[in-house]
Amino acid sequence: MTDASPLLTVGFVLLQRFTLLPFAAFVDCLRLAADEGDRSCQVRCHWRFMTGDGQPALSSCDAAVSPCKPFDDPTRFDYLVVIGGVQDENDRTDQLALDYIRRAAAAGGPLVGICTGVFALIQAGVMPGRRCCVSWYHHGDLTHRFPEVAPVADRLFVDDGDLITCAGGSAAADLAAYLVERHLGRAWAMKSLHIMLIDEGRRGEHPQPQPVVFERVADRALRRAIDIISQHLGESLSIDDLARRVGTSRRNIERKFRDELGVTPQRFMRNLRLRYGLWLLHYTPRTITDIGERCGFSDTAHFSRQFREAFGYTPSQARKTGSDRAVDPFFLHIGEPERLQRRG
Numbered sequence: 001m002t003d004a005s006p007l008l009t010v011g012f013v014l015l016q017r018f019t020l021l022p023f024a025a026f027v028d029c030l031r032l033a034a035d036e037g038d039r040s041c042q043v044r045c046h047w048r049f050m051t052g053d054g055q056p057a058l059s060s061c062d063a064a065v066s067p068c069k070p071f072d073d074p075t076r077f078d079y080l081v082v083i084g085g086v087q088d089e090n091d092r093t094d095q096l097a098l099d100y101i102r103r104a105a106a107a108g109g110p111l112v113g114i115c116t117g118v119f120a121l122i123q124a125g126v127m128p129g130r131r132c133c134v135s136w137y138h139h140g141d142l143t144h145r146f147p148e149v150a151p152v153a154d155r156l157f158v159d160d161g162d163l164i165t166c167a168g169g170s171a172a173a174d175l176a177a178y179l180v181e182r183h184l185g186r187a188w189a190m191k192s193l194h195i196m197l198i199d200e201g202r203r204g205e206h207p208q209p210q211p212v213v214f215e216r217v218a219d220r221a222l223r224r225a226i227d228i229i230s231q232h233l234g235e236s237l238s239i240d241d242l243a244r245r246v247g248t249s250r251r252n253i254e255r256k257f258r259d260e261l262g263v264t265p266q267r268f269m270r271n272l273r274l275r276y277g278l279w280l281l282h283y284t285p286r287t288i289t290d291i292g293e294r295c296g297f298s299d300t301a302h303f304s305r306q307f308r309e310a311f312g313y314t315p316s317q318a319r320k321t322g323s324d325r326a327v328d329p330f331f332l333h334i335g336e337p338e339r340l341q342r343r344g
Contacts, residue, residue, distance in 0.1 A: 006034070006045050007044050008030070008033075008045045008046070008179065008180065008183040009077045010027075010045070010047045010048075010079050010080075010081055011047070011048050011072065011077035011080045011081065012050060013050055013051075013071070013081065013082045013097055013101070013120075014049060014068065015083060015094055016085060017058060017086040018084060018085040018115075019059065019060050019084070019085050019115045019168060020060065020061055021170065021172070022114045022115045022168040022170075022172035023059070025169075025170055026081065026083075028192075028196060029176035029180060029189075029192045029193070029196065030045040030047055030176060030180065031045070031047075031192075032191060032192035032195050032196065033045055033191060048077075050068055050071050051068045052071060052100070053096075054068055056068055060085045060086045071096070074100070074107050074109050075107050078109075079112050079179065081112040081117075082101065082114065082117035082118075082121060083114050084113070084116030084120055084168075085115070086116075087119065094120070097120060098120060101120060101124040101126060102124050102126065105124070110163070111126065111162065112164045112166065112175070113132075113163075113164070114172050115135065115138075115166070115169070118132055118134055118142070119146075122146050122149055130163055131158050133151070133155060133156070133204075134151040134165070134167060135168050135208065136167075136208050138168075139151055139153045140217070152165075153167070154208060155204055155205050155207060155208065156171035156205075156206050156208065159204055167208055171202070174201050174204075176192075177190075177192060177198075177201035178201060178204070219256055219260060221246050221247070221252070221256060222253075224246050225242055225246050225253055228246065229269055233273050233294075234293070235296055239253065242265060271310065273295040274295070277291050277292065277295040277303065277315070278307075280294065281315055281319045282318070292304070292315075
């Protein structure tokens with residue numbers, strides 16, 4: 001390959017404690033499309049890692065990326081990709097990065113916010129009135145910090161032309177392949193994905209793999225409890241164990257659920273597991289038996305009985321009717337799923 005200029009150029013803005021997986025997934029897709037085999041020469045694709053001072057960038061797992069360059073002329077890149085990281089309101093704001101993002105937006109080049117990189121795009125003021133894709137895991141943090149923003153959390157990424165936002169994680173590989181296909185062709189995108197042991201790139205509208213509670217819960221202990229429950233949907237988690245993991249007493253955690261959500265922790269867990277089952281029925285080909293087990297129910301009969309009691313129809317009926325009965329799995333408040341019957 002002797003092309004003098006690459007067909008796709010990407011500048012990476014690596015923010016403080018950036019998340020390593022979406023960064024690695026994105027850049028590796030570029031690397032594998034850039035040259036024959038996996039020789040990694042920047043022939044078809046070119047990329048540059050940048051920080052405000054040009055020093056190595058430290059990731060959230062303490063792995064450092066080097067070499068990094070100072071922020072370069074944004075017009076040199078087809079895309080400026082902002083990789084965000086751990087969100088801590090006590091962290092120092094990277095003002096140099098925000099200024100650079102504003103400069104890039106003014107120049108008219110496409111901006112890409114990956115993972116919590118979208119937080120930086122919002123802080124830079126380049127997203128008024130725009131859609132904003134975010135991971136279900138960071139949805140609560142984003143709506144808490146930026147209540148004026150309406151995030152999209154039921155898909156992997158959103159392409160609005162000059163502004164692309166991605167939920168992060170492995171979805172960064174899907175987005176990178178999408179852009180490689182646009183600039184180099186489908187064969188090069190598939191080459192990258194196959195070497196990465198990914199069968200097929202998922203499109204932006206592909207749903208994120210797990211529902212979560214999008215409730216504006218002010219209490220930190222309760223938010224922590226909800227996170228733990230969401231991450232252990234297939235397990236039988238006792239209230240004592242939940243309280244221990246949160247660092248509080250059983251009585252206190254029961255009071256918090258009752259006062260803020262109007263349900264017991266046991267009821268909340270059951271309802272969340274059932275909503276997860278509903279989501280799996282709508283968006284995956286898994287068998288009902290497999291879904292019941294994945295949602296932590298002892299057997300199919302138990303799952304079906306609880307499901308019908310909650311939603312008013314059986315899992316089989318839910319799968320047959322499909323989108324006619326589909327509900328948003330990212331419902332704002334999970335207290336009583338019986339409300340779905342009245343909504344429908």
